[in-house]
Amino acid sequence: xxxxxxxxxxxxxxxxxxxxxxxxxxxxxxxxxxxxxxxxxxxxxxxxxxxxxxxxxxxxxxxxxxxxxxxxxxxxxxxxxxxxxxxxxxxxxxxxxxxxxxxxxxxxxxxxxxxxxxxxxxxxxxxxxxxxxxxxxxxxxxxxxxxxxxxxxxxxxxxxxxxxxxxxxxxxxxxxxxxxxxxxxxxxxxxxxxxxxxxxxxxxxxxxxxxxxxxxxxxxxxxxxxxxxxxxxxxxxxxxxxxxxxxxxxxxxxxxxxx
Amino acid sequence: xxxxxxxxxxxxxxxxxxxxxxxxxxxxxxxxxxxxxxxxxxxxxxxxxxxxxxxxxxxxxxxxxxxxxxxxxxxxxxxxxxxxxxxxxxxxxxxxxxxxxxxxxxxxxxxxxxxxxxxxxxxxxxxxxxxxxxxxxxxxxxxxxxxxxxxxxxxxxxxxxxxxxxxxxxxxxxxxxxxxxxxxxxxxxxxxxxxxxxxxxxxxxxxxxxxxxxxxxxxxxxxxxxxxxxxxxxxxxxxxxxxxxxxxxxxxxxxxxxxxxxxxxxxxxxxxxxxxxxxxxxx
Numbered sequence: 399x400x401x402x403x404x405x406x407x408x409x410x411x412x413x414x415x416x417x418x419x420x421x422x423x424x425x426x427x428x429x430x431x432x433x434x435x436x437x438x439x440x441x442x443x444x445x446x447x448x449x450x451x452x453x454x455x456x457x458x459x460x461x462x463x464x465x466x467x468x469x470x471x472x473x474x475x476x477x478x479x480x481x482x483x484x485x486x487x488x489x490x491x492x493x494x495x496x497x498x499x500x501x502x503x504x505x506x507x508x509x510x511x512x513x514x515x516x517x518x519x520x521x522x523x524x525x526x527x528x529x530x531x532x533x534x535x536x537x538x539x540x541x542x543x544x545x546x547x548x549x550x551x552x553x554x555x556x557x558x559x560x561x562x563x564x565x566x567x568x569x570x571x572x573x574x575x576x577x578x579x580x581x582x583x584x585x586x587x588x589x590x591x592x593x594x595x596x597x598x599x600x601x602x603x604x605x606x607x608x609x610x611x612x613x614x615x616x617x618x619x620x621x622x623x624x625x626x627x628x629x630x631x632x633x634x635x636x637x638x639x640x641x642x643x644x645x646x647x648x649x650x651x652x653x654x655x656x657x
Numbered sequence: 658x659x660x661x662x663x664x665x666x667x668x669x670x671x672x673x674x675x676x677x678x679x680x681x682x683x684x685x686x687x688x689x690x691x692x693x694x695x696x697x698x699x700x701x702x703x704x705x706x707x708x709x710x711x712x713x714x715x716x717x718x719x720x721x722x723x724x725x726x727x728x729x730x731x732x733x734x735x736x737x738x739x740x741x742x743x744x745x746x747x748x749x750x751x752x753x754x755x756x757x758x759x760x761x762x763x764x765x766x767x768x769x770x771x772x773x774x775x776x777x778x779x780x781x782x783x784x785x786x787x788x789x790x791x792x793x794x795x796x797x798x799x800x801x802x803x804x805x806x807x808x809x810x811x812x813x814x815x816x817x818x819x820x821x822x823x824x825x826x827x828x829x830x831x832x833x834x835x836x837x838x839x840x841x842x843x844x845x846x847x848x849x850x851x852x853x854x855x856x857x858x859x860x861x862x863x864x865x866x867x868x869x870x871x872x873x874x875x876x877x878x879x880x881x882x883x884x885x886x887x888x889x890x891x892x893x894x895x896x897x898x899x900x901x902x903x904x905x906x907x908x909x910x911x912x913x914x915x916x917x918x919x920x921x922x923x924x925x926x927x928x929x930x931x932x933x934x935x936x937x938x939x940x
Binding site: 433521522523525526527529530531532533 | 747
């Protein structure tokens with residue numbers, strides 16, 4: 399790796415932040431004027447949302463199962479195994495559902511977006527699109543942002559539901575809990591603020607996945623090797639951003655709802 | 658004086674611009690502190706074909722991208738149809754591009770779209786009714802003799818066929834200016850002459866102003882000394898005893914070397930140039 403001066407490195411990073419901000423801002427602004435590419439939004443919703451459902455269902459379900467199993471040991475020492483439902487539902491709805499869904503969709507779609515746009519960039523298809531009078535931000539970036547934000551919201555609900563169902567399965571079959579009691583404690587454990595907190599996070603995560611994927615895709619240089627690099631960077635950066643933003647949103651929500 | 662007619666930035670009134678279709682004035686651009694083009698000034702009149710020659714890496718493709726507003730110069734002025742594009746908002750440039758066709762070096766076809774959808778791309782964007790779109794796509798593909806490939810995907814086509822589809826995509830909206838970026842690069846001689854024949858056909862049938870980048874001298878001279886013969890459907894040498902002594906007077910040459918213009922003029926001036934570098938380059 400060639401040595402670069404700290405000044406050049408810093409300038410590069412600041413430039414990247416500026417470019418990312420401009421791309422995100424332009425994409426959002428483009429949603430408020432025509433032309434809008436509705437067909438592309440539906441195609442992306444299908445690809446990102448419906449396409450991600452199997453992995454989200456599996457991840458949510460087995461996370462719920464593991465949560466129930468792991469919590470048994472801790473709860474048993476307090477004689478509170480009957481509270482498993484509360485623990486699973488709170489963990490899934492407030493934290494694990496949104497974060498795991500974000501990370502799974504990031505792995506699947508930030509990489510997909512970056513590689514698709516990156517391939518288009520290195521084969522001059524982005525330039526061709528501009529030469530044909532189409533704004534690539536309007537046509538490629540904005541629909542992906544809208545589709546990812548909307549679909550991640552619903553995918554999180556699905557992950558939460560399957561997580562609670564997974565917890566129920568383990569609690570009933572392995573821990574010997576009563577189904578009604580599990581569902582009752584799950585329901586009773588949740589308050590309005592928990593749901594709001596859990597469903598605010600995917601809005602941010604969806605935005606991060608789409609914009610980071612598009613940013614690295616559109617910045618791709620250096621042929622097929624560059625596409626591979628852009629894909630990796632998109633997944634790494636979006637995953638880290640999701641975790642950081644999760645912390646910030648959690649803190650903000652605690653400030654608003656108090657717990 | 659020839660005129661170029663285009664809609665203005667707002668897309669309303671039609672502007673009759675008396676003057677060159679393309680005008681570069683003192684244009685310079687650098688990438689990562691490497692100067693690619695410096696102080697480039699030239700103009701292209703309506704109906705002219707400007708052939709841009711030069712060794713590899715001298716900024717020929719960059720010049721073409723500047724002419725289409727795909728790149729912004731560091732300094733200088735670029736006027737297309739009389740409108741300054743270096744200071745024009747992006748939305749205005751998109752409007753202007755609807756009058757410009759561009760053929761990319763590697764075709765740049767959308768690989769997930771069929772030939773029909775690739776050629777029809779601009780018409781779909783302009784919300785042209787589907788019946789008319791299909792009719793015009795077939796017409797454009799007939800022009801490049803590729804109507805049989807209408808349902809194929811770009812991956813199913815050869816390099817020459819892809820280049821022809823790219824030409825069909827560029828001409829479908831009857832542009833006032835066509836930019837060809839090395840349309841024969843990487844093709845075998847027979848396919849190259851087919852592509853040059855298509856460029857010539859477009860020039861002689863529609864009299865479209867064009868900028869053509871090439872590093873193949875034989876292609877450049879074929880364009881300067883031949884014309885499209887509608888009767889035979891091929892190219893034919895211009896008669897030596899004709900008004901221009903066998904040379905197409907609408908074809909001009911511009912030669913770049915190391916980012917600067919080393920020659921700009923007619924075919925005759927090029928052939929009789931006394932510049933030692935130009936003479937060596939032509940040999």
